[in-house]
Amino acid sequence: MEYTIEQLNGHIEGFYWFGKEDVRLTRLPASTFPRLRKDVAFLATNTAGGCIRFKARTSMIGIEIVMHPSRPYEKFSRAGQCGLDVYADGHYVHTFVPPRDGYFISVAETDGARSHDYSIYLPTYASLEIKSLCVDEDITPATKHRVTKPIVFYGSSITQGAYASRPGLAYPSILGRLLDAEIINLGFSGNGKCEPEVASLVSRIDAACLVMDAGGNLTAPEEEGIITVRYPAFLACVREQHPSMPILINNMQHIGAASWNTVFRRLCNRVRDAIKTTYETMLRSGDRNVHYTDGMDAIGPGDLDCTADGTHANDLGFSRYVSIMAPVLRRVLG
Amino acid sequence: MEYTIEQLNGHIEGFYWFGKEDVRLTRLPASTFPRLRKDVAFLATNTAGGCIRFKARTSMIGIEIVMHPSRPYEKFSRAGQCGLDVYADGHYVHTFVPPRDGYFISVAETDGARSHDYSIYLPTYASLEIKSLCVDEDITPATKHRVTKPIVFYGSSITQGAYASRPGLAYPSILGRLLDAEIINLGFSGNGKCEPEVASLVSRIDAACLVMDAGGNLTAPEEEGIITVRYPAFLACVREQHPSMPILINNMQHIGAASWNTVFRRLCNRVRDAIKTTYETMLRSGDRNVHYTDGMDAIGPGDLDCTADGTHANDLGFSRYVSIMAPVLRRVLG
Structure with missing residues (x-):
């Protein structure tokens, strides 16, 4: 199954205003950007803390993104700055690392034997668009967090x-x-x-x-x-x-x-x-x-x-x- | 004072054959490279574990190097791969990070108030030449290690x-x-x-x-x-x-x-x-x-x-x- 960002509404965490005002991955509402200092508004488009969470039985996870240009840092690996981390049931599985800016598609092997709670952590220091997420079968909502509010x-x-x-x-x-x-x-x-x-x-x-x-x-x-x-x-x-x-x-x-x-x-x-x-x-x-x-x-x-x-x-x-x-x-x- | 790599002989650690056969920063003797697998010989030119150690009273340390091209790694920061770390009396001070391959000179502010034991750790995953090291006054041998052999x-x-x-x-x-x-x-x-x-x-x-x-x-x-x-x-x-x-x-x-x-x-x-x-x-x-x-x-x-x-x-x-x-x-x- 293939999901667009709109279809992932309800599976996206870390963006309080996502799905309320728009479906852009911004940490502060885009409508407020004109009132914010330019640097704050820009950094609000970095997806730090963002996470896609779902339950699925799948032998692979595919992700299709557009990575926007980001400033390179000499003390930051590209995985740290622009990577997307896959966890299953709270355990680390894989990091997608866009090799460069622009259109990018990547697939990670996962455990198709049974259903898992997957979390995909989004980049800390980069802005991106998610074009689609692909898994073998339908996704369902992830197990609810023990702590009910963020x-x-x-x-x-x-x-x-x-x-x-x-x-x-x-x-x-x-x-x-x-x-x-x-x-x-x-x-x-x-x-x-x-x-x-x-x-x-x-x-x-x-x-x-x-x-x-x-x-x-x-x-x-x-x-x-x-x-x-x-x-x-x-x-x-x-x-x-x-x-x-x-x-x-x-x-x-x-x-x-x-x-x-x-x-x-x-x-x-x-x-x-x-x-x-x-x-x-x-x-x-x-x-x-x-x-x-x-x-x-x-x-x-x-x-x-x-x-x-x-x-x-x-x-x-x-x-x-x-x-x-x-x-x-x-x-x-x- | 300015020191060439030849003049740093006696201040260089981590290269067992350095100063014996030549003054290149290789981890295995360059004379054996033809007998080694190509990858091993190449990696032996990476300066992992190499360290310049000296005692000095200086307000700055300057280093002049030529960084040879190295493969970029998506999970490695440039500081981790190609950086040089300055420690004083066992405590971290500064990292020199060559911004790119080629000729490169950099200066770090240090404590000129008194004499310290300085260690400059060389890159883990890069080959380089040291053209010179500059400090305010003469350098003297670093305090001897407690463990006498490496x-x-x-x-x-x-x-x-x-x-x-x-x-x-x-x-x-x-x-x-x-x-x-x-x-x-x-x-x-x-x-x-x-x-x-x-x-x-x-x-x-x-x-x-x-x-x-x-x-x-x-x-x-x-x-x-x-x-x-x-x-x-x-x-x-x-x-x-x-x-x-x-x-x-x-x-x-x-x-x-x-x-x-x-x-x-x-x-x-x-x-x-x-x-x-x-x-x-x-x-x-x-x-x-x-x-x-x-x-x-x-x-x-x-x-x-x-x-x-x-x-x-x-x-x-x-x-x-x-x-x-x-x-x-x-x-x-x-």
């Missing part, structure tokens, strides 16, 4: 999934499998700047939990101090719409350059202080649904081998993120 | 370092830092086939230990059974030259395709059995210096998220390799 992650490139070796290994996607929940990845590479427009969009999502992992994109000298305004305002905007939704605030990890660059160290400390203060202020105001983890416990000054470049987690670093967040998320999700 | 690793692509996010994270290099030893990386992507010619070269190295991590390249149907001949013969050849050198035999990890492809599963099991049998036979013959770890304990059937593609370890997988081998190596190295 978990939303807002943050930077690390949240978006740079430089995971493949998209299923971005830390929000690992957490989604571990907790059995849909995830919505709102990581914006270099642009997780907590703008009011984005806060307003995030607050429209009816989520099981918001993981707030921003701050790393507000360490530039020319933006010093903005964090102390934007960060609490972002959370206040979300709180207004969702008075009791759990919020997990993850503070910023260590960045290698802070070890030897004293100016940068001061900027990082200021961001970390602002995030900690926001958490403590919410707690003191009586908010019982705000939780805290410290990215330093995932990647601290002695942990740069958990990074690809002193800043961005590698797959080992992502497993550290999962290990600090999973216990808290398990508790708050019940 | 540890040799013989194996496949995983040993060579595919698909580490950067060269300092190939598992032999991590072990080198952890144990404070020079390492010689004789991983040959797809070509760790335990040939007698290679055994004879490996046996020429006066090593603290041999880590034998081969087998994964002898699972092809047309080579079935070769492992039962080649593997014990390889080790017998080494043993003849080094009657009491510690040998750590690491058995083959799980490969994803063995989960669903029964033909491949049989071939993998045959390789694993042959390796286990070789170890047991050596033990029974009274060899007291042979040790064993099982790659399945690093990457077993439930651990495919420790891989980039179901076969090759990612950075998380490499940390698992280190965790199974380090305790044994600590013990045998005293």
Whole structure:
């Protein structure tokens, strides 16, 4: 059977507005792009966190896509940036890697002996169109997630999934499998700047939990101090719409350059202080649904081998993120 | 100060024959290339495991190289394949990534306040020439390793370092830092086939230990059974030259395709059995210096998220390799 993107409506996760306003794979509604900063609007077309989920008995999965040109990164493999990962019943099977931009069709061998729950994770750092998905027989809806509402992650490139070796290994996607929940990845590479427009969009999502992992994109000298305004305002905007939704605030990890660059160290400390203060202020105001983890416990000054470049987690670093967040998320999700 | 490759003699690790026969960065002596299979000879020009080590007080390190064309891999970042990693006193600092093939010069900011032990790890999957190394002042020899002889690793692509996010994270290099030893990386992507010619070269190295991590390249149907001949013969050849050198035999990890492809599963099991049998036979013959770890304990059937593609370890997988081998190596190295 062959399915178009329209026919996959109901099988697509990670795009909150998909099927509501249109069937484009965008992480924020395309109708809002004119109001967003250009970089945010562009990055919203990256499919990070997107996933096609279905149940099928099939000896192969075929996928037909158009891959739009994406900026090459020297520290990112093409599989990590543009790959599509196939999982069956939560276990890794195969990565489709478009060899170049443009039209692309690929087939993976799967287990046709019995029915499985398949998840196809979409690229973290690329925009694409899905022309069709092919399997041997009809697909049916995937087994429902244990957690009924999605978990939303807002943050930077690390949240978006740079430089995971493949998209299923971005830390929000690992957490989604571990907790059995849909995830919505709102990581914006270099642009997780907590703008009011984005806060307003995030607050429209009816989520099981918001993981707030921003701050790393507000360490530039020319933006010093903005964090102390934007960060609490972002959370206040979300709180207004969702008075009791759990919020997990993850503070910023260590960045290698802070070890030897004293100016940068001061900027990082200021961001970390602002995030900690926001958490403590919410707690003191009586908010019982705000939780805290410290990215330093995932990647601290002695942990740069958990990074690809002193800043961005590698797959080992992502497993550290999962290990600090999973216990808290398990508790708050019940 | 500027140093040519000739002047760096005495500061170069990982190339056992460097400075003895010539000053080319080859992992096997260039004079033997005509006797080796073409793929092995070519791969011997990849600089996996190579390292420039020196002590210096410098605010910058500059390097001038010629990068030779290398095959692009869709699952490998350019930093992982062609990058050069700078460490100071065992801690990660910076990755030089040649943007393309050809002539290339790059500078990294380092700590000029005091003297450090610098290590520059060379690319895992590329051949290059070093034209010069520049630092502020004179370099002096790096602090001597605690382990006085090198540890040799013989194996496949995983040993060579595919698909580490950067060269300092190939598992032999991590072990080198952890144990404070020079390492010689004789991983040959797809070509760790335990040939007698290679055994004879490996046996020429006066090593603290041999880590034998081969087998994964002898699972092809047309080579079935070769492992039962080649593997014990390889080790017998080494043993003849080094009657009491510690040998750590690491058995083959799980490969994803063995989960669903029964033909491949049989071939993998045959390789694993042959390796286990070789170890047991050596033990029974009274060899007291042979040790064993099982790659399945690093990457077993439930651990495919420790891989980039179901076969090759990612950075998380490499940390698992280190965790199974380090305790044994600590013990045998005293």
